[in-house]
Amino acid sequence: MTTTLPAPALEDSNDAGQPLADLIHQAGGSTDSDERIRRAEDVVNAFAAELDGHRANNLGFPAAFDIDYSGLSALAPRLLNNLGDPFSGSAFPAHSKLFERRVVELCADLFRAPPGDRWGFVTSGGYAGIEYGLLNGQRIYPKGIVYYSDAAHASVPAVLDQLGMTGVAVAADQRGALDPRDLAAAVHGYRDRPAIVVATVGTTMTEAVDDIPGIRTVLREARIYRAYIHADAALSGFTLALLPPDARPGFDMADGADSISASGHKFLGTPMPCGVLIVRASARIPGHWVDYLDTSVTLANSRSGHAPLHLWWALDVLGLDRHRQRAHEARETAIYAVDRLKDIGWPAWRHLHGMTVVIDRPTDELTTKWHLAASGQISHLMCMPGITRTQIDALCADLAALKAASPARAASGLPRQMRRAVPPPDDVTTGRP
Template sequence: MKLESQNLKRLDELFYSMQEANACFLGYPFAKDFNYEPLWRFLNFSGNNAGDPFEPGTYRVNSYAFECEVVDFFAQLFRAPDCGFWGYVTNGGTEGNIYGLYLGRELYPDGVAYFSRDTHYSVSKAVRLLRLEYAVVDSQPNGEISYDDLARRASGGRNRPALIVANIGTTMKEGKDDTLKIREVLRDVGVSQIYIHADAALCGPYAPMLSPKPAFDFVDGADSITVSGHKFLGAPMPCGIVLARKLNVQRILRAIDYIGSSDTTLSGSRNAYTPIVLWYAIRCLGTAGIKRVFHQCEQLAAYTADELNARGVSAWRNPDALTVVFPPVEEDIKAKWQIATEDVSHVVVTPGTTKRQLDTLIEAIADSGS
């Protein structure tokens, strides 16, 4: 295969455009501090992790073994029950959220889904796809779910199961819901059948290391958990991991003769490259490295909030959060730095974010009078 010169030029233009954009985005949680050159050789293969990674299949150009190690790493991190969990590498957090609610629906077909207003938009998509009845619960000012409003809404459906999406780091404010408190609230109003899916897209890798640790893992009552691979760990493409209790996964298991294996995933054929990338990242970092990198990012987030406040910009963040929240910025700043904005704007200090980048943005916001 050989491209004509004009098409090669277009590739060069695209590369430099992406390179420029990569140097000045601060509003979305994508780690930038990674180097996967040793893995490029794997792009020479049509790698396909089709079906269940824990079962051998007919197609052997796969990275099942590495995918299983990635799942095992997060199973230990999230205190999954021994031999009682299952998981796989997904295309990202949206797939993980749909998968978690899918398992909940299959367990409780007449369940009602509850999630807060600060929940990622993928959950609204998931409940429509799965045709789930749902209720949107109010949020507290810090982005955490309102437990009082949850109690009020769930009390009207106390005779039906509850399928809860708990946010372990909301999109705009990095608010964290408490799964232990959610279960307590629901039981107090008479709901006895409860399924909790924890969306830990950004915070998953480091949340278990916080003190105090947020209540979100399997011991704390979660039935499934999703985490993104590109947001904190760093990957050159969106990806994620979803884990769930094995008994719930077995309910959707189907044997597929075509691949010589079972399939318990949503996507079936899956990229064999992302498990290798995630394996490489966790082998390079380990839990100690994740903790070290988190503290570096957290210190920069604290610095950013302090500097904005010192310049008259009202900024804040949740405890231990990498997300700094401030009033909506002007359009030119939003466009240049790719700042996510709803009722507020925010910066997410992920690995690879530099003090120089943050200082430049701080000065721009302060000078604009935002």
């Protein structure tokens, strides 16, 4: 279940107290071109100030703000269009395919794609990665049934509708991960049909990780040998891939995934939505060659050439050791958040390797103020890189004040029996492991 929070009203964003919406409408209202440019610059400055103001309270959505991409500013004004396959040429010269190939190489290593049997491209985000994975599974197994957790991203059923595929939502367990027992029951009635499974690597609300080796075991025990697994690792793919080998959960291509996708604008904080899709080259969707483009076409013909540059900057220039440190610091902040919330008596828990802290859902006023995602009786805060303990302390102060002022209103207007989040199971942690 996904709850859409009401959008806050636009605040006054300039010295004159004029709302940003009015500035936008008035920017083009002059016949003088210089005046229009001056007004447009006022709009841009006001919008930048508004965005900076939102950062202090953005605790509910996965966006890292700690990486400086200004080293790429010389390329910002330039059109870069990565037409078609990144591993082929292009008749259009203004592209960044060399950078994109390097990004694919780095990510294929991170997600342990088979050497010599790997391919990929930079996507526009999580939806595009899921779309490619499901379409690839459908091409291989046209009569396949798609199985996915009911805690999977909302993009999964949306893509199924778009592609006209048959899908079965499998129950999530208490942790938020796909329940292998429910998967076994679901596939039992379709043992004569191939299985296409979307495994979520970092669910939206709890950052749970579906166990890909366990999924393969369920399918094997059901004697379903025609199977394709796509790992939707939009949230947690990069952070889990940076763990020591003996600490990684089973989520990537060495664990049984046929394809995997991860987002760039979450942990890596790229300034535009983007992602990476990695697939076994021997199992990928063949592109259609277009003579006048001198390339074969991917799902999206024209793709941003700026996204690969930013991913290259993050992964190759900043380096994986820095990202390991960022992930470690984010988890330390999450541990601190759980401990502080426990100190004020507000139930909270997190998965062992998670940056997400699951809490009892507070009032709508506080979920709006802190931009907290909420679903049913739970909410969460995302301790992404760049989130500070000072921000955690400020949220805890608001929650403590809410409890002290009106204990009955500490939770939102949910029935009393729904106010407490699902208690953490044995294999998650309420604080420092």
